[in-house]
Amino acid sequence: MAQHLSTGYLTRQGKLQRFKSRLVTDMKHNYTLYLLVLPVIAYYIVFRYFPIGGIQIAFKDYKPALGIFGSPWTIHYGFGHFIDFVTNPYFERLLRNTVLISFYSLLFGFPAPIVLAIMLSELRGRKYKKVVQTLTYFPHFISTVVVCGIITQFALSDGLFNQIGQLFGAQPVSFLQKPEYFRTIYVGSGIWQGVGWSSIIYLAAIASVNSEVYEAAALDGAGRMRRIIHVTLPHIEPTIVLMLIMSVGNIMNVGSEKVLLLYNPSIYETADVISTYVYRRGLLEFNFSFSTAVNLMNSVINFLMVLGANAISRKVSETSLF
Amino acid sequence: MNQKKLLRVISMIMLLVLTTSLLLSCQSTPTTTGSTTGQTTTGATTTKGTTGATTTEKEVFSYPFDPPIKLTINRDNSPYDVSNIDPAFHDVFAWNVYKEKTGVELEVVGASSGAYEMSESFLLLLASGDYPDLMQANWIRFPGGPQAAMDDGYIIELTPYQEYFPALMQVYAEHPDWYQMVQTDDNKLYNFPYLRGDPDAHTETGMVIRQDWLDALNLEVPTTIDELTEVFRAFKNEYGLASAFTFEMRWLWLEWASAGLSSAYGYTYPFFVNDGEVKFGPLEPGFKAFMAQMASWYEEQLLDPDFPSINKATVQSKFASGEVGVAIQQLNNVIGCIEANAGTDYKVSGVPSFKNPATGDAMFSHYYQTYDGSFGVAISTKCDDIESAARFLDYLYTEEGQLFSTYGTEGVSYEMVNGEPTFTDYLWNNPTGATPGEVKGRVSMGANYAVIRWAFTGHMLDYAKVVHKEWVNENMANHVYPATTFTSIEAAIVSRNFTNIDTYCKESIAKFVTGQWNTTTDYDAFISQLESYGVQSVLDVYQAAYDRFAARSR
The missing domain is CATH 1.10.3720.10 (MetI-like)
Structure with missing residues (x-):
């Protein structure tokens, strides 16, 4: 069992290594293409993934003065606003x-x-x-x-x-x-x-x-x-x-x-x-x-x-x- | 989609915050250093140009600042933008004159805020941490009130700087009731207010009636609900109308716009004050009777069956074209009706607030409060030169400033006749063909800024004045619920409960009036539903806030 797992792990490790080396070679070869795609990736990270962190204000009592991270969590372990809404008449x-x-x-x-x-x-x-x-x-x-x-x-x-x-x-x-x-x-x-x-x-x-x-x-x-x-x-x-x-x-x-x-x-x-x-x-x-x-x-x-x-x-x- | 939008908004916020903070940090330094101390003291006549000598020079300060200085303020556009204004007005354009007279040029940073609600873009400005020197917003609506805005470090308390705004303090000394309105519950001053000083400026909406029809039918302007019903019936029958009376339904709950009518029942929506006790209209006995009356008008088709879904333009066109004979309208729309019928027999009268037969007086009318926080200008914590900012804002409260903000430039739009400012022909018959109202709008500061609004009807033509005069009801000042401030706990209670109560009341009013509900059978259920929504807790909050207001120093 342990043997099997570890070989599996090793193979995966080996695959990863191979993938990495191939990637590096590819990057050297086609660096212009990678440069071309860079803005798109940056766009997704900056405008699509980074702001996801802001969702936490749903669980907080957000105050502009304190900022997203500084605002306190709401009651009910952060679910105060959800409970407030669901229990609304x-x-x-x-x-x-x-x-x-x-x-x-x-x-x-x-x-x-x-x-x-x-x-x-x-x-x-x-x-x-x-x-x-x-x-x-x-x-x-x-x-x-x-x-x-x-x-x-x-x-x-x-x-x-x-x-x-x-x-x-x-x-x-x-x-x-x-x-x-x-x-x-x-x-x-x-x-x-x-x-x-x-x-x-x-x-x-x-x-x-x-x-x-x-x-x-x-x-x-x-x-x-x-x-x-x-x-x-x-x-x-x-x-x-x-x-x-x-x-x-x-x-x-x-x-x-x-x-x-x-x-x-x-x-x-x-x-x-x-x-x-x-x-x-x-x-x-x-x-x-x-x-x-x-x-x-x-x-x-x-x-x-x-x-x-x-x-x-x-x-x-x-x-x-x- | 919504989530996408949200993400987009948040990311835009981030970008905006980043860029504005970068831009601002570059910009604000030069502008504020340009306006730092020293210049204020050297300003004007004297020659002692040294800092720290302000106290001795207080007496000799005079406008304009010399050399001129710059201050930043949040607005959407530059106030000096004259691209939409006839070049003939450029020299006397109020903001240009204001700049010359004070020696202060305003630079725009960030976005304006709403008159009542703080706009989203303004909240972004707050979140950015880089504020302009002057911040215009309704600070009463800031969550937790103006006190919280000071505690959170957005704006400064002005009380310690009173010596820099002597004119405003003089105004307060003459009007202790205003002074009561503009402070926090802890007696702190926080902004330069927009004050509706002229009692006439409190009322801009009311009931109008076709005077020419009344004359033709040998009727008088009604003073009781029964007479009003008679007039409705007479109009409907004699003129073959589909209905006699119309208005927008939202005026049953907005700005006390229909309060002149419901005054007959001692009811208005939502809150009012009677001898220091805060009342919530729908809980008052008059509510039921008023609803029953409205329902019977609706049933009899005296009231326009479309009134829940029409807007003010439709009301105006119905009243102008004679589809109805009575309407509740804003003064501007009434003027529109009169002008559309110029040269005909068309004649309208304002209907005064109805008296409550039980008490014998008319409590309510449409009302804009003297001070409700809207358009006030505060000094931000990022302002380096508080003295200059305060002196600049104080200008419009000086005697000269008040004349300018109301009447424009002396010798152009007004002249002193026997010691009284009087509009000139420049206003009444402007060579460009602009109406008196348009001319006034260009040459005076007028409204929606840190000014006192005077001479509200001063530029109006007589036919508008006579209508307006009937609407003004001085009693309302004693009953209006003032602009109090809530603590953050109170604000949370109001937000949670009052949204439901407000929704329920509006919905129920609509149902009562349109006959979906009956006041005799459904009223009790309505009241118990209100209680289950926590109406008492909201009323307690309003009462507590009012008590603190009443206890403020005067």
């Missing part, structure tokens, strides 16, 4: 609203660009296609503030939505005051704004499909729907899966910006999310530690979600992120 509602908005965004917002991309790729007229594409990209470039201003105006009781509704005999409703409409408005406007832009990656994936495959399928008598189902979709499946895994990693991130611009207290019940709560609380007391703790918690959950989605996808579809 609003915690359940914030979590539910955040996850549900994410979930609906994923459920309806994720397939939308795929459908659009497939429809665009099936279009014949080049000009028409270009026009449609440009029109669907366009909302992406409007700032959130403007989009929310438009939505707010449209949702008023005498706004566009109600004027359309009234043509069909509906009673006017002030949509942004009914908790039950908020998620629909949020997710719907999100799709309207992002669908064109997100479809680009799928369009690129579809474009890479060899046209001979389509021709072969057509010769075999496959109609348009069959070609989509049996040729297009399988070809862009890896892209879809990768995008899905990455989206799942954002489940806890509902940005405060858009919600802040759209919500008002009469719909807090469905609209108040973690980020907006942290924002409101931050107004009373600039508590970096509390917001770091909440964001750290979100990130850990997001990370676990990505791992989970990745594992499932590896089993089910043999495509995975890592």
Whole structure:
């Protein structure tokens, strides 16, 4: 046993030695390449790894005057801010609203660009296609503030939505005051704004499909729907899966910006999310530690979600992120 | 994404801290040495140019500093930037005149802070350890209050340097109530305050009503809630309106903006003071009655059904176009409405605060406090020449400085007529076509700096003045919860509990008004929920802070 281990160790040691000597030779040979990569490595160390140390303020009562390292640890062995947040009477509602908005965004917002991309790729007229594409990209470039201003105006009781509704005999409703409409408005406007832009990656994936495959399928008598189902979709499946895994990693991130611009207290019940709560609380007391703790918690959950989605996808579809 | 952002922010912080500290350490030395002692004492008329002689020369100090000196301050842009200003104003531009009169040039370091909250970039400046000579921020909002800012070594206590700001001390001597506001609970002075000296400057928002409609219907400006309801109904029916009354919902809890209305119920949100006792509005009996009244207006569609989701621009356009006949608006928006209807019969009146039938007086109105900490300028611990900094800041509190900061330059924008400063035609009919308000904004320091704000309505046209006059309610000064400071333990209690209470109250107010909740059936549950959120502990903190405030020396 001991013998075996030690030889293993030695071999590993030997391998390491060999690797080192090879590395040195390689470095001498290709030093320009190493020089070239140096800034990138430095970038990652300085901007990506070094700041990770700052996460410790989530476990501390951070005060700018004392600095990151000098600030004292919080109560409950450094978990004071986490406990504070989880035991908050609003915690359940914030979590539910955040996850549900994410979930609906994923459920309806994720397939939308795929459908659009497939429809665009099936279009014949080049000009028409270009026009449609440009029109669907366009909302992406409007700032959130403007989009929310438009939505707010449209949702008023005498706004566009109600004027359309009234043509069909509906009673006017002030949509942004009914908790039950908020998620629909949020997710719907999100799709309207992002669908064109997100479809680009799928369009690129579809474009890479060899046209001979389509021709072969057509010769075999496959109609348009069959070609989509049996040729297009399988070809862009890896892209879809990768995008899905990455989206799942954002489940806890509902940005405060858009919600802040759209919500008002009469719909807090469905609209108040973690980020907006942290924002409101931050107004009373600039508590970096509390917001770091909440964001750290979100990130850990997001990370676990990505791992989970990745594992499932590896089993089910043999495509995975890592 | 968020985590990425956080990392990015932290790394940017690191980089910023590194670079700014490098830059600052190079820069600050020459600027501050340029302003070190000696020059202050040689300043002005006398010739004794030696240091240490300040006490004997105190009487003979006069502006400007000679030779000129430089001081650093945190702002976003140079105050002397005139790139957006009509060249006709460059010579009389207030900051340029201020520089000439004091002989002090300000150099910008770091970022400005918010009027109430300290901005993130300002906190970075604090974290960097390299502060400008002068730091403008709301020090009351510093966690632990101004006392903590002094203890942590950001700003200096000014009390020992009183001899360097005689004009400000003179102002305090004349206004002991202001003196009470600007000190810590331990009677220490810490900044050069922005003071709303003119009682008129406290009120900028209120209820407006279409006077031409009232006249046409033979009605008076309402003075009770019942009369107001009658007016709403009359407007709605006679003019075929969808609703008669609108405002932004946030004004049910922000800045006491709707306090003139809720005054009828002796209620306002959040805290107020009655005979030394701190009250939390929703716990007061008037809250229930006010909510019931609002709900009935909403139910009857006298109140705009969209009021929770509209902004001030929408309110303005609704009131200007006659979609509603009554609104709660800021004065600027009221002026906008009047100007949009110039040349028509359009006429508006301000509605004074409503009297509470139970007590017979109107307690509340919209209110900006005389001193709430905003825009105050403190002297940092990194300032080498405290005397010069203090004397520089003191200038705007001198008689000359107050005239300048309010009226601009004598002989240009104002003249003394029978001993009273009076705006000239330069302001009323400026050759560039600028409005009186714009001209005043350029030639005077006016606001949002360490100054006393006077002549708030001085440059206004009559139609704005008459509206504004009705809103001003002197009683409010006795009931407003002042700018107290919390200890760090108190601040933690308020932060933890009040965020929830505030969220819950706003949400509940919205539900009560829009009829999702009923005041008769849901009120008790509302109160017990508030209690479970620790409303009493918060109220105790506010009371304790108020008691310390009341005990300050005057």
